[in-house]
Amino acid sequence: MSVLIYVELDNGSIKKTSLEAVAYGAKVAEKTGDKAVVLAIGAAASSALEIAGNYGASKVLHASDEKLTHENSLAYADALAQAVEQEGSKIIVLSKSGLGDAMAARAAAKLKAGVVSGVTALPEINGSFKVTRGIFTGKAFATTEMKSDVKILVVKKNVIEITENDVASASAVVETFSPQLRDADFQASVVNVEKASSELSLTEAQIIVSGGRGMKGPEHWQPLVDLAKALGAATGCSKPVSDLDWRPHHEHIGQTGIKVAPNLYIACGISGAIQHLAGVNGSKCIVVINKDPEAPFFKAADYGIVGDVFEILPKLTEAAKNL
Amino acid sequence: MKILVCISNVPDTTAKITFTDNDTRLNKNGIQYIIGPYDDYALARGVELKEQSGGTLTVLHVGEADADPQIRKALAIGADDAIRVNADPLDSYFVAVQIANVAKQNNYDLILMGRESIDYNSGVVHGLVGEMLGIGSYSPVMKLDIEGGSATISREIDGGKEILKAPLPLVLGCQEPIAEWKIPNMRGIMTARTKPLNVVEPVSVDEMTVPEKYFLPAPKGACKMIPAGEAETLIRLLRTEAKVL
Numbered sequence A: 001m002s003v004l005i006y007v008e009l010d011n012g013s014i015k016k017t018s019l020e021a022v023a024y025g026a027k028v029a030e031k032t033g034d035k036a037v038v039l040a041i042g043a044a045a046s047s048a049l050e051i052a053g054n055y056g057a058s059k060v061l062h063a064s065d066e067k068l069t070h071e072n073s074l075a076y077a078d079a080l081a082q083a084v085e086q087e088g089s090k091i092i093v094l095s096k097s098g099l100g101d102a103m104a105a106r107a108a109a110k111l112k113a114g115v116v117s118g119v120t121a122l123p124e125i126n127g128s129f130k131v132t133r134g135i136f137t138g139k140a141f142a143t144t145e146m147k148s149d150v151k152i153l154v155v156k157k158n159v160i161e162i163t164e165n166d167v168a169s170a171s172a173v174v175e176t177f178s179p180q181l182r183d184a185d186f187q188a189s190v191v192n193v194e195k196a197s198s199e200l201s202l203t204e205a206q207i208i209v210s211g212g213r214g215m216k217g218p219e220h221w222q223p224l225v226d227l228a229k230a231l232g233a234a235t236g237c238s239k240p241v242s243d244l245d246w247r248p249h250h251e252h253i254g255q256t257g258i259k260v261a262p263n264l265y266i267a268c269g270i271s272g273a274i275q276h277l278a279g280v281n282g283s284k285c286i287v288v289i290n291k292d293p294e295a296p297f298f299k300a301a302d303y304g305i306v307g308d309v310f311e312i313l314p315k316l317t318e319a320a321k322n323l
Numbered sequence B: 001m002k003i004l005v006c007i008s009n010v011p012d013t014t015a016k017i018t019f020t021d022n023d024t025r026l027n028k029n030g031i032q033y034i035i036g037p038y039d040d041y042a043l044a045r046g047v048e049l050k051e052q053s054g055g056t057l058t059v060l061h062v063g064e065a066d067a068d069p070q071i072r073k074a075l076a077i078g079a080d081d082a083i084r085v086n087a088d089p090l091d092s093y094f095v096a097v098q099i100a101n102v103a104k105q106n107n108y109d110l111i112l113m114g115r116e117s118i119d120y121n122s123g124v125v126h127g128l129v130g131e132m133l134g135i136g137s138y139s140p141v142m143k144l145d146i147e148g149g150s151a152t153i154s155r156e157i158d159g160g161k162e163i164l165k166a167p168l169p170l171v172l173g174c175q176e177p178i179a180e181w182k183i184p185n186m187r188g189i190m191t192a193r194t195k196p197l198n199v200v201e202p203v204s205v206d207e208m209t210v211p212e213k214y215f216l217p218a219p220k221g222a223c224k225m226i227p228a229g230e231a232e233t234l235i236r237l238l239r240t241e242a243k244v245l
Helices: A016-032 A047-056 A073-087 A100-109 A221-230 A237-245 A274-280 A296-300 A310-322 B039-053 B067-077 B092-106 B125-133 B186-192 B235-242
Strands: A002-007 A037-041 A057-062 A093-094 A116-118 A124-128 A130-135 A140-146 A151-155 A173-176 A189-195 A209-213 A234-237 A264-267 A285-290 A303-306 B002-006 B009-013 B033-035 B056-062 B081-086 B112-116 B135-148 B150-157 B160-167 B172-176 B197-200 B209-215
Touching: A002 A016, A002 A073, A016 A037, A016 A047, A016 A093, A016 A124, A016 A151, A016 B067, A037 A047, A037 A073, A037 A274, A037 B172, A047 A057, A047 A173, A057 A073, A073 B125, A073 B135, A093 A100, A100 A116, A100 A151, A100 B092, A100 B150, A116 A140, A116 B092, A130 B135, A140 B092, A189 B081, A189 B112, A189 B150, A209 A221, A221 A234, A221 A264, A221 A310, A234 B197, A274 A296, A285 A296, A285 A310, A285 B235, A303 B235, A310 B235, B002 B039, B009 B067, B033 B039, B033 B067, B039 B056, B039 B135, B039 B172, B056 B067, B067 B186, B067 B197, B081 B092, B092 B125, B092 B135, B112 B125, B125 B135, B125 B172, B135 B160, B150 B172
Parallel strands: A002 A037, A002 A093, A037 A057, A057 A173, A093 A151, A116 A151, A209 A234, A209 A264, A264 A285, A285 A303, B002 B056, B002 B112, B056 B081, B081 B197, B112 B172, B135 B172
Antiparallel strands: A116 A130, A124 A130, A130 A140, A140 B209, A189 B160, B009 B033, B135 B150, B150 B160
Protein backbone atom coordinates (compact mmCIF):
# COMPACT_ATOMS: atom_id res chain seq x y z
CA MET A 1 0.00 0.00 0.00
CA SER A 2 1.04 3.58 -0.29
CA VAL A 3 0.26 7.13 0.69
CA LEU A 4 -0.45 9.05 -2.50
CA ILE A 5 0.55 12.71 -2.70
CA TYR A 6 -0.57 15.00 -5.49
CA VAL A 7 1.94 17.73 -6.37
CA GLU A 8 1.19 20.92 -8.28
CA LEU A 9 3.60 22.04 -10.96
CA ASP A 10 4.61 25.57 -11.85
CA ASN A 11 6.52 25.87 -15.12
CA GLY A 12 7.64 22.26 -14.91
CA SER A 13 8.81 22.37 -11.27
CA ILE A 14 7.09 21.08 -8.17
CA LYS A 15 5.69 23.98 -6.15
CA LYS A 16 7.19 24.58 -2.72
CA THR A 17 3.83 24.02 -0.99
CA SER A 18 3.61 20.68 -2.78
CA LEU A 19 7.09 19.67 -1.62
CA GLU A 20 5.80 20.27 1.91
CA ALA A 21 2.88 17.98 1.07
CA VAL A 22 5.38 15.32 -0.08
CA ALA A 23 7.32 15.63 3.20
CA TYR A 24 4.00 15.45 5.09
CA GLY A 25 2.85 12.40 3.14
CA ALA A 26 6.21 10.68 3.62
CA LYS A 27 5.97 11.21 7.39
CA VAL A 28 2.46 9.72 7.38
CA ALA A 29 3.72 6.78 5.30
CA GLU A 30 6.49 6.25 7.84
CA LYS A 31 3.86 5.96 10.60
CA THR A 32 1.69 3.53 8.66
CA GLY A 33 4.59 1.51 7.24
CA ASP A 34 3.65 2.38 3.65
CA LYS A 35 5.52 3.91 0.75
CA ALA A 36 5.04 7.51 -0.36
CA VAL A 37 4.04 7.79 -4.02
CA VAL A 38 3.69 11.10 -5.81
CA LEU A 39 1.37 12.01 -8.67
CA ALA A 40 2.35 14.89 -10.95
CA ILE A 41 0.17 16.03 -13.84
CA GLY A 42 1.37 18.24 -16.68
CA ALA A 43 4.58 18.95 -18.54
CA ALA A 44 7.80 18.49 -16.56
CA ALA A 45 11.24 16.98 -17.05
CA SER A 46 11.91 13.75 -15.13
CA SER A 47 14.84 15.43 -13.37
CA ALA A 48 12.46 18.04 -11.94
CA LEU A 49 10.21 15.31 -10.54
CA GLU A 50 12.96 13.04 -9.17
CA ILE A 51 13.63 15.57 -6.42
CA ALA A 52 10.41 14.43 -4.72
CA GLY A 53 12.69 11.61 -3.52
CA ASN A 54 14.63 14.13 -1.45
CA TYR A 55 11.47 14.71 0.57
CA GLY A 56 10.73 11.02 1.12
CA ALA A 57 8.85 9.80 -1.96
CA SER A 58 9.96 6.53 -3.52
CA LYS A 59 8.06 6.84 -6.80
CA VAL A 60 6.56 9.56 -8.96
CA LEU A 61 3.67 8.84 -11.34
CA HIS A 62 3.84 11.35 -14.15
CA ALA A 63 0.79 12.00 -16.33
CA SER A 64 1.97 14.17 -19.18
CA ASP A 65 -0.74 13.70 -21.82
CA GLU A 66 -0.91 16.88 -23.88
CA LYS A 67 -4.60 17.27 -23.04
CA LEU A 68 -3.57 17.65 -19.39
CA THR A 69 -1.12 20.50 -19.96
CA HIS A 70 -3.70 23.12 -19.02
CA GLU A 71 -4.89 22.86 -15.42
CA ASN A 72 -8.26 21.07 -15.47
CA SER A 73 -9.54 20.16 -12.02
CA LEU A 74 -12.17 17.73 -13.40
CA ALA A 75 -9.70 15.67 -15.44
CA TYR A 76 -7.01 15.96 -12.77
CA ALA A 77 -9.41 14.61 -10.12
CA ASP A 78 -10.22 11.71 -12.43
CA ALA A 79 -6.52 11.00 -12.87
CA LEU A 80 -5.99 11.19 -9.10
CA ALA A 81 -8.78 8.68 -8.44
CA GLN A 82 -7.31 6.31 -11.04
CA ALA A 83 -3.85 6.61 -9.49
CA VAL A 84 -5.35 5.84 -6.06
CA GLU A 85 -6.96 2.71 -7.46
CA GLN A 86 -3.79 1.62 -9.25
CA GLU A 87 -1.67 2.05 -6.13
CA GLY A 88 -4.29 0.78 -3.68
CA SER A 89 -3.77 3.92 -1.59
CA LYS A 90 -5.89 4.52 1.49
CA ILE A 91 -4.43 7.91 2.37
CA ILE A 92 -4.22 10.79 -0.11
CA VAL A 93 -2.49 14.10 0.57
CA LEU A 94 -2.86 17.38 -1.37
CA SER A 95 -1.72 20.90 -0.53
CA LYS A 96 -4.44 23.47 0.18
CA SER A 97 -5.25 25.59 -2.88
CA GLY A 98 -8.18 26.13 -5.20
CA LEU A 99 -6.98 23.22 -7.33
CA GLY A 100 -6.16 21.03 -4.31
CA ASP A 101 -9.64 21.47 -2.82
CA ALA A 102 -11.38 20.93 -6.16
CA MET A 103 -9.46 17.72 -6.85
CA ALA A 104 -9.89 16.47 -3.29
CA ALA A 105 -13.65 17.06 -3.46
CA ARG A 106 -14.26 15.36 -6.79
CA ALA A 107 -11.92 12.47 -5.97
CA ALA A 108 -13.65 12.02 -2.59
CA ALA A 109 -17.03 11.64 -4.28
CA LYS A 110 -15.57 9.16 -6.79
CA LEU A 111 -13.82 7.10 -4.13
CA LYS A 112 -16.46 7.49 -1.38
CA ALA A 113 -13.68 8.91 0.77
CA GLY A 114 -13.83 11.22 3.76
CA VAL A 115 -12.13 14.52 3.11
CA VAL A 116 -10.71 17.02 5.60
CA SER A 117 -9.46 20.32 4.21
CA GLY A 118 -7.23 22.72 6.14
CA VAL A 119 -5.19 20.10 8.03
CA THR A 120 -2.63 21.75 10.34
CA ALA A 121 -0.64 18.85 11.84
CA LEU A 122 0.43 15.26 11.29
CA PRO A 123 -2.37 12.77 12.01
CA GLU A 124 -2.60 10.79 15.24
CA ILE A 125 -2.79 7.17 14.20
CA ASN A 126 -3.55 4.96 17.11
CA GLY A 127 -6.30 2.51 16.30
CA SER A 128 -8.23 5.54 15.08
CA PHE A 129 -7.09 8.20 12.60
CA LYS A 130 -7.36 11.77 13.88
CA VAL A 131 -6.38 15.00 12.21
CA THR A 132 -6.27 18.60 13.39
CA ARG A 133 -7.67 21.28 11.13
CA GLY A 134 -8.04 25.04 11.20
CA ILE A 135 -11.64 26.30 11.40
CA PHE A 136 -13.36 29.70 11.63
CA THR A 137 -10.65 31.07 9.34
CA GLY A 138 -7.85 30.34 11.78
CA LYS A 139 -9.72 31.54 14.87
CA ALA A 140 -9.90 27.96 16.17
CA PHE A 141 -8.95 24.34 15.54
CA ALA A 142 -10.82 21.05 15.53
CA THR A 143 -9.65 17.50 16.07
CA THR A 144 -11.56 15.31 13.65
CA GLU A 145 -11.69 11.54 13.45
CA MET A 146 -11.64 10.18 9.91
CA LYS A 147 -13.68 6.97 9.80
CA SER A 148 -13.83 6.27 6.07
CA ASP A 149 -11.67 3.55 4.54
CA VAL A 150 -10.07 5.98 2.08
CA LYS A 151 -9.00 9.30 3.58
CA ILE A 152 -8.18 12.53 1.78
CA LEU A 153 -6.20 15.22 3.61
CA VAL A 154 -5.80 18.70 2.21
CA VAL A 155 -2.85 20.17 4.10
CA LYS A 156 -2.28 23.83 4.85
CA LYS A 157 0.96 25.54 4.04
CA ASN A 158 3.78 25.68 6.65
CA VAL A 159 2.31 22.74 8.56
CA ILE A 160 5.63 20.98 8.67
CA GLU A 161 8.94 22.65 8.55
CA ILE A 162 11.36 21.22 6.03
CA THR A 163 14.81 21.44 7.57
CA GLU A 164 18.11 20.68 5.85
CA ASN A 165 18.22 17.38 7.74
CA ASP A 166 14.92 16.26 6.22
CA VAL A 167 16.21 16.61 2.70
CA ALA A 168 17.87 13.32 1.79
CA SER A 169 19.86 12.88 -1.39
CA ALA A 170 17.59 10.08 -2.57
CA SER A 171 15.83 10.43 -5.88
CA ALA A 172 12.47 8.95 -6.74
CA VAL A 173 11.77 6.67 -9.71
CA VAL A 174 9.66 8.45 -12.30
CA GLU A 175 7.04 6.30 -14.05
CA THR A 176 4.78 7.33 -16.88
CA PHE A 177 1.12 7.29 -15.84
CA SER A 178 -1.58 7.27 -18.51
CA PRO A 179 -5.01 7.74 -16.97
CA GLN A 180 -8.11 7.19 -19.07
CA LEU A 181 -9.41 10.58 -20.12
CA ARG A 182 -13.17 11.13 -20.22
CA ASP A 183 -14.79 13.50 -22.69
CA ALA A 184 -17.07 14.77 -19.91
CA ASP A 185 -14.04 16.39 -18.26
CA PHE A 186 -13.17 18.41 -21.34
CA GLN A 187 -16.49 20.14 -22.11
CA ALA A 188 -15.35 23.52 -20.88
CA SER A 189 -13.20 25.56 -23.22
CA VAL A 190 -10.60 27.97 -21.94
CA VAL A 191 -11.23 31.39 -23.45
CA ASN A 192 -8.39 33.24 -21.82
CA VAL A 193 -5.79 32.96 -19.07
CA GLU A 194 -4.29 36.05 -17.49
CA LYS A 195 -1.31 35.38 -15.29
CA ALA A 196 0.64 38.07 -13.58
CA SER A 197 3.75 36.02 -14.33
CA SER A 198 6.30 38.60 -13.27
CA GLU A 199 4.82 38.87 -9.81
CA LEU A 200 5.36 36.41 -7.01
CA SER A 201 2.19 34.51 -6.14
CA LEU A 202 0.87 35.47 -2.70
CA THR A 203 0.15 31.93 -1.62
CA GLU A 204 3.67 30.77 -2.49
CA ALA A 205 5.54 33.83 -1.17
CA GLN A 206 7.71 33.44 1.94
CA ILE A 207 7.59 37.17 2.65
CA ILE A 208 4.65 39.52 2.05
CA VAL A 209 4.58 43.30 2.38
CA SER A 210 1.00 44.49 2.59
CA GLY A 211 -0.62 47.92 2.64
CA GLY A 212 -3.85 49.35 4.03
CA ARG A 213 -5.72 52.63 3.91
CA GLY A 214 -2.85 54.19 5.87
CA MET A 215 -0.91 54.20 2.56
CA LYS A 216 -3.19 57.12 1.61
CA GLY A 217 -3.63 56.32 -2.09
CA PRO A 218 -2.43 54.16 -5.00
CA GLU A 219 0.11 56.82 -6.01
CA HIS A 220 1.93 56.32 -2.69
CA TRP A 221 2.60 52.61 -3.12
CA GLN A 222 6.19 52.85 -4.39
CA PRO A 223 7.95 52.80 -0.97
CA LEU A 224 6.05 49.59 -0.15
CA VAL A 225 6.92 48.04 -3.53
CA ASP A 226 10.58 49.03 -3.01
CA LEU A 227 10.73 47.22 0.33
CA ALA A 228 9.05 44.16 -1.19
CA LYS A 229 11.62 44.15 -3.97
CA ALA A 230 14.54 44.45 -1.56
CA LEU A 231 13.21 41.52 0.48
CA GLY A 232 12.15 39.40 -2.50
CA ALA A 233 8.58 39.67 -1.19
CA ALA A 234 5.13 39.64 -2.76
CA THR A 235 2.79 42.60 -2.24
CA GLY A 236 -0.69 42.38 -0.75
CA CYS A 237 -3.37 44.73 0.54
CA SER A 238 -6.37 45.01 2.84
CA LYS A 239 -10.00 44.79 1.70
CA PRO A 240 -10.73 48.55 1.74
CA VAL A 241 -7.72 49.08 -0.52
CA SER A 242 -8.94 46.59 -3.13
CA ASP A 243 -12.53 47.86 -2.77
CA LEU A 244 -11.27 51.37 -3.55
CA ASP A 245 -9.41 49.95 -6.57
CA TRP A 246 -6.10 51.24 -5.24
CA ARG A 247 -4.73 47.75 -5.81
CA PRO A 248 -5.98 44.77 -7.88
CA HIS A 249 -8.49 42.39 -6.30
CA HIS A 250 -6.09 39.43 -6.43
CA GLU A 251 -3.90 41.21 -3.85
CA HIS A 252 -6.72 41.34 -1.28
CA ILE A 253 -5.71 39.39 1.82
CA GLY A 254 -8.30 38.55 4.46
CA GLN A 255 -11.32 36.50 5.39
CA THR A 256 -13.05 37.03 2.06
CA GLY A 257 -9.83 37.33 0.08
CA ILE A 258 -6.68 35.28 -0.04
CA LYS A 259 -5.50 33.57 3.12
CA VAL A 260 -1.75 33.62 3.41
CA ALA A 261 0.78 31.94 5.68
CA PRO A 262 4.22 33.37 4.88
CA ASN A 263 7.26 33.29 7.15
CA LEU A 264 7.11 37.06 7.42
CA TYR A 265 4.13 39.38 7.00
CA ILE A 266 4.77 43.13 7.11
CA ALA A 267 1.59 45.20 7.46
CA CYS A 268 1.89 48.89 6.56
CA GLY A 269 -0.94 51.20 7.56
CA ILE A 270 -3.38 48.34 8.21
CA SER A 271 -5.35 48.71 11.44
CA GLY A 272 -6.01 44.97 11.74
CA ALA A 273 -9.75 44.39 11.49
CA ILE A 274 -10.70 40.88 12.60
CA GLN A 275 -11.49 39.96 8.97
CA HIS A 276 -7.97 40.92 7.89
CA LEU A 277 -6.36 39.05 10.80
CA ALA A 278 -8.29 35.94 9.75
CA GLY A 279 -6.40 35.98 6.47
CA VAL A 280 -2.92 36.29 7.98
CA ASN A 281 -3.06 34.42 11.29
CA GLY A 282 -1.10 31.52 9.79
CA SER A 283 1.97 33.75 9.34
CA LYS A 284 5.05 32.78 11.31
CA CYS A 285 6.14 36.35 12.11
CA ILE A 286 4.05 39.52 11.83
CA VAL A 287 5.42 43.07 11.72
CA VAL A 288 3.00 45.96 12.07
CA ILE A 289 3.81 49.55 11.12
CA ASN A 290 1.08 52.03 12.01
CA LYS A 291 0.90 55.60 13.21
CA ASP A 292 -1.89 54.69 15.65
CA PRO A 293 -0.45 52.97 18.75
CA GLU A 294 -3.97 51.71 19.53
CA ALA A 295 -4.30 49.84 16.21
CA PRO A 296 -5.65 46.35 17.08
CA PHE A 297 -3.12 44.74 14.73
CA PHE A 298 -0.33 45.31 17.31
CA LYS A 299 -2.02 42.72 19.56
CA ALA A 300 -1.46 40.10 16.87
CA ALA A 301 2.04 41.25 15.95
CA ASP A 302 5.50 39.99 16.89
CA TYR A 303 7.21 43.31 16.11
CA GLY A 304 5.68 46.74 15.96
CA ILE A 305 6.73 50.23 14.97
CA VAL A 306 4.53 53.23 15.77
CA GLY A 307 5.19 55.94 13.23
CA ASP A 308 4.79 57.33 9.73
CA VAL A 309 5.00 54.52 7.14
CA PHE A 310 6.45 56.91 4.57
CA GLU A 311 9.42 57.65 6.83
CA ILE A 312 9.87 54.09 8.06
CA LEU A 313 9.58 52.16 4.78
CA PRO A 314 12.62 53.75 3.07
CA LYS A 315 14.73 53.06 6.17
CA LEU A 316 13.72 49.41 6.12
CA THR A 317 14.40 49.16 2.39
CA GLU A 318 17.85 50.63 2.88
CA ALA A 319 18.61 48.19 5.73
CA ALA A 320 17.27 45.26 3.68
CA LYS A 321 19.54 46.16 0.76
CA ASN A 322 22.54 46.15 3.10
CA LEU A 323 21.81 42.68 4.46
CA MET B 1 -33.75 28.64 -16.10
CA LYS B 2 -33.92 26.80 -12.79
CA ILE B 3 -31.41 28.03 -10.26
CA LEU B 4 -30.54 26.52 -6.89
CA VAL B 5 -28.57 28.59 -4.39
CA CYS B 6 -27.15 26.77 -1.37
CA ILE B 7 -26.56 28.85 1.74
CA SER B 8 -24.71 28.19 4.97
CA ASN B 9 -25.74 29.61 8.33
CA VAL B 10 -22.59 30.83 10.07
CA PRO B 11 -21.42 33.08 12.92
CA ASP B 12 -20.91 36.69 11.89
CA THR B 13 -17.34 37.43 10.75
CA THR B 14 -16.66 39.53 13.87
CA ALA B 15 -17.91 36.81 16.27
CA LYS B 16 -15.64 35.79 19.12
CA ILE B 17 -15.38 32.01 18.93
CA THR B 18 -15.49 29.96 22.14
CA PHE B 19 -16.51 26.40 22.92
CA THR B 20 -18.69 24.68 25.48
CA ASP B 21 -19.63 21.16 26.70
CA ASN B 22 -16.01 20.23 27.39
CA ASP B 23 -14.92 21.81 24.10
CA THR B 24 -17.14 19.59 21.98
CA ARG B 25 -19.61 22.25 20.79
CA LEU B 26 -19.48 25.82 19.60
CA ASN B 27 -20.75 28.23 22.24
CA LYS B 28 -23.68 29.84 20.40
CA ASN B 29 -24.38 32.23 23.26
CA GLY B 30 -24.44 35.82 22.06
CA ILE B 31 -23.43 34.88 18.53
CA GLN B 32 -25.17 36.57 15.64
CA TYR B 33 -25.77 34.21 12.71
CA ILE B 34 -25.67 35.30 9.08
CA ILE B 35 -25.93 33.82 5.60
CA GLY B 36 -22.37 32.81 4.70
CA PRO B 37 -20.78 35.90 3.08
CA TYR B 38 -19.69 33.97 -0.02
CA ASP B 39 -23.13 32.32 -0.28
CA ASP B 40 -24.61 35.82 -0.09
CA TYR B 41 -22.64 36.75 -3.23
CA ALA B 42 -23.91 33.60 -4.94
CA LEU B 43 -27.47 34.48 -3.96
CA ALA B 44 -27.13 38.05 -5.25
CA ARG B 45 -25.87 36.85 -8.64
CA GLY B 46 -28.55 34.16 -8.76
CA VAL B 47 -31.27 36.78 -8.22
CA GLU B 48 -29.78 38.98 -10.98
CA LEU B 49 -29.66 36.07 -13.45
CA LYS B 50 -33.24 35.14 -12.64
CA GLU B 51 -34.37 38.72 -13.18
CA GLN B 52 -32.54 38.85 -16.53
CA SER B 53 -33.67 35.58 -18.02
CA GLY B 54 -36.74 34.54 -16.05
CA GLY B 55 -37.11 31.19 -14.35
CA THR B 56 -37.07 30.21 -10.73
CA LEU B 57 -34.64 30.45 -7.85
CA THR B 58 -34.77 28.02 -4.97
CA VAL B 59 -32.65 28.48 -1.88
CA LEU B 60 -31.41 25.40 -0.01
CA HIS B 61 -29.97 25.01 3.46
CA VAL B 62 -28.84 21.84 5.20
CA GLY B 63 -29.26 22.48 8.90
CA GLU B 64 -31.60 22.98 11.81
CA ALA B 65 -34.55 25.30 12.39
CA ASP B 66 -32.43 28.06 13.95
CA ALA B 67 -31.39 28.91 10.36
CA ASP B 68 -34.95 29.79 9.34
CA PRO B 69 -34.51 33.58 9.84
CA GLN B 70 -31.53 33.48 7.44
CA ILE B 71 -33.56 31.41 4.95
CA ARG B 72 -36.40 33.97 5.17
CA LYS B 73 -33.84 36.68 4.48
CA ALA B 74 -32.78 34.84 1.31
CA LEU B 75 -36.46 34.68 0.29
CA ALA B 76 -36.76 38.41 0.97
CA ILE B 77 -33.74 39.07 -1.24
CA GLY B 78 -35.45 37.33 -4.15
CA ALA B 79 -35.57 33.53 -3.92
CA ASP B 80 -38.98 32.09 -4.90
CA ASP B 81 -39.03 29.21 -2.48
CA ALA B 82 -36.79 27.43 0.00
CA ILE B 83 -35.90 23.92 1.07
CA ARG B 84 -34.33 23.10 4.40
CA VAL B 85 -32.93 19.63 4.86
CA ASN B 86 -33.51 19.15 8.57
CA ALA B 87 -30.22 17.84 9.94
CA ASP B 88 -27.20 18.71 12.05
CA PRO B 89 -24.54 17.93 9.45
CA LEU B 90 -21.29 16.28 10.51
CA ASP B 91 -19.17 17.25 7.53
CA SER B 92 -19.00 18.50 3.94
CA TYR B 93 -19.68 15.04 2.54
CA PHE B 94 -22.99 14.84 4.39
CA VAL B 95 -24.04 18.31 3.19
CA ALA B 96 -23.06 17.48 -0.39
CA VAL B 97 -25.08 14.23 -0.42
CA GLN B 98 -28.16 16.18 0.73
CA ILE B 99 -27.70 18.89 -1.89
CA ALA B 100 -27.12 16.32 -4.63
CA ASN B 101 -30.23 14.44 -3.52
CA VAL B 102 -32.42 17.56 -3.77
CA ALA B 103 -30.80 18.46 -7.09
CA LYS B 104 -31.46 15.02 -8.62
CA GLN B 105 -35.19 15.47 -8.04
CA ASN B 106 -35.38 18.94 -9.56
CA ASN B 107 -32.97 19.20 -12.52
CA TYR B 108 -31.49 22.62 -11.88
CA ASP B 109 -29.56 24.35 -14.67
CA LEU B 110 -27.32 26.14 -12.24
CA ILE B 111 -26.32 25.36 -8.67
CA LEU B 112 -24.60 28.26 -6.94
CA MET B 113 -22.99 28.51 -3.53
CA GLY B 114 -20.10 30.31 -1.85
CA ARG B 115 -16.51 29.24 -2.47
CA GLU B 116 -16.46 28.04 1.14
CA SER B 117 -18.40 28.40 4.36
CA ILE B 118 -16.63 30.65 6.84
CA ASP B 119 -17.04 28.24 9.75
CA TYR B 120 -15.24 25.16 8.42
CA ASN B 121 -13.48 26.78 5.42
CA SER B 122 -13.31 23.50 3.52
CA GLY B 123 -14.29 24.73 0.07
CA VAL B 124 -15.14 21.20 -1.09
CA VAL B 125 -18.95 21.06 -1.18
CA HIS B 126 -19.27 22.36 -4.77
CA GLY B 127 -16.75 19.83 -6.05
CA LEU B 128 -18.42 16.98 -4.17
CA VAL B 129 -21.87 17.94 -5.49
CA GLY B 130 -20.55 18.34 -9.06
CA GLU B 131 -19.05 14.86 -9.01
CA MET B 132 -22.10 13.31 -7.34
CA LEU B 133 -24.27 14.74 -10.11
CA GLY B 134 -21.72 14.00 -12.84
CA ILE B 135 -21.53 17.64 -13.94
CA GLY B 136 -18.82 20.31 -14.03
CA SER B 137 -17.86 22.31 -10.94
CA TYR B 138 -15.72 25.45 -10.78
CA SER B 139 -14.54 27.78 -8.01
CA PRO B 140 -13.88 30.53 -7.08
CA VAL B 141 -16.05 32.26 -9.67
CA MET B 142 -15.72 36.04 -9.79
CA LYS B 143 -17.87 36.76 -12.85
CA LEU B 144 -20.70 34.74 -14.35
CA ASP B 145 -22.82 35.25 -17.45
CA ILE B 146 -25.29 32.81 -18.97
CA GLU B 147 -26.16 32.72 -22.63
CA GLY B 148 -27.83 30.00 -24.67
CA GLY B 149 -27.25 27.11 -22.31
CA SER B 150 -23.66 27.86 -21.52
CA ALA B 151 -21.87 29.86 -18.86
CA THR B 152 -18.96 32.23 -19.25
CA ILE B 153 -17.00 32.05 -16.04
CA SER B 154 -14.14 34.18 -14.83
CA ARG B 155 -12.41 32.49 -11.96
CA GLU B 156 -9.39 33.06 -9.82
CA ILE B 157 -6.42 30.78 -10.33
CA ASP B 158 -3.06 30.92 -8.56
CA GLY B 159 -1.62 34.35 -9.38
CA GLY B 160 -4.16 35.35 -12.00
CA LYS B 161 -7.50 34.55 -13.59
CA GLU B 162 -8.97 32.23 -16.17
CA ILE B 163 -12.02 32.67 -18.39
CA LEU B 164 -13.93 29.50 -19.21
CA LYS B 165 -16.95 28.72 -21.31
CA ALA B 166 -18.81 25.65 -20.06
CA PRO B 167 -22.16 24.04 -20.85
CA LEU B 168 -24.92 23.96 -18.21
CA PRO B 169 -25.74 22.36 -15.84
CA LEU B 170 -22.94 23.46 -13.53
CA VAL B 171 -22.10 23.79 -9.87
CA LEU B 172 -20.23 26.98 -9.04
CA GLY B 173 -18.50 28.27 -5.90
CA CYS B 174 -18.74 32.06 -5.92
CA GLN B 175 -16.84 34.98 -4.44
CA GLU B 176 -16.70 38.75 -4.86
CA PRO B 177 -16.95 40.68 -7.14
CA ILE B 178 -19.53 38.38 -8.82
CA ALA B 179 -22.31 40.68 -7.56
CA GLU B 180 -22.98 43.21 -4.83
CA TRP B 181 -24.66 41.92 -1.69
CA LYS B 182 -28.39 42.65 -1.76
CA ILE B 183 -30.27 44.10 1.19
CA PRO B 184 -33.92 43.02 1.35
CA ASN B 185 -36.47 45.79 0.91
CA MET B 186 -39.75 46.07 2.82
CA ARG B 187 -41.79 44.51 0.02
CA GLY B 188 -39.35 41.60 -0.14
CA ILE B 189 -39.58 41.07 3.61
CA MET B 190 -43.39 41.08 3.47
CA THR B 191 -43.65 38.63 0.56
CA ALA B 192 -40.98 36.35 2.07
CA ARG B 193 -43.34 35.54 4.94
CA THR B 194 -45.71 33.69 2.63
CA LYS B 195 -43.17 32.08 0.29
CA PRO B 196 -42.89 28.32 0.76
CA LEU B 197 -40.15 26.96 3.06
CA ASN B 198 -40.27 23.20 2.73
CA VAL B 199 -38.61 21.17 5.44
CA VAL B 200 -37.48 17.74 4.30
CA GLU B 201 -35.72 14.94 6.15
CA PRO B 202 -32.13 14.02 5.21
CA VAL B 203 -31.11 10.88 3.34
CA SER B 204 -28.76 8.69 5.32
CA VAL B 205 -25.01 8.95 4.73
CA ASP B 206 -22.15 6.77 6.00
CA GLU B 207 -20.11 8.54 8.67
CA MET B 208 -16.96 9.82 6.97
CA THR B 209 -15.43 12.28 9.41
CA VAL B 210 -16.55 13.16 12.93
CA PRO B 211 -15.42 16.27 14.78
CA GLU B 212 -14.23 15.33 18.23
CA LYS B 213 -12.87 18.34 20.04
CA TYR B 214 -12.33 22.04 19.42
CA PHE B 215 -9.62 24.31 20.74
CA LEU B 216 -8.36 27.87 20.42
CA PRO B 217 -4.89 28.87 19.23
CA ALA B 218 -2.19 29.44 21.85
CA PRO B 219 -2.15 33.10 22.90
CA LYS B 220 0.34 35.27 21.09
CA GLY B 221 3.39 36.54 22.99
CA ALA B 222 3.85 40.26 23.55
CA CYS B 223 4.60 42.47 20.57
CA LYS B 224 8.16 43.82 20.62
CA MET B 225 8.00 47.57 19.96
CA ILE B 226 10.80 49.26 18.07
CA PRO B 227 11.14 53.08 18.25
CA ALA B 228 10.42 54.71 14.88
CA GLY B 229 13.82 56.40 14.98
CA GLU B 230 15.55 53.01 15.02
CA ALA B 231 13.35 51.37 12.40
CA GLU B 232 16.34 49.90 10.55
CA THR B 233 17.18 47.66 13.55
CA LEU B 234 14.01 45.72 12.73
CA ILE B 235 15.66 44.10 9.71
CA ARG B 236 18.55 42.84 11.87
CA LEU B 237 16.12 41.46 14.48
CA LEU B 238 14.13 39.69 11.80
CA ARG B 239 17.32 37.94 10.71
CA THR B 240 19.02 37.19 14.03
CA GLU B 241 16.11 36.86 16.46
CA ALA B 242 13.00 35.85 14.49
CA LYS B 243 15.13 34.07 11.85
CA VAL B 244 12.71 34.81 9.04
CA LEU B 245 15.09 36.67 6.70
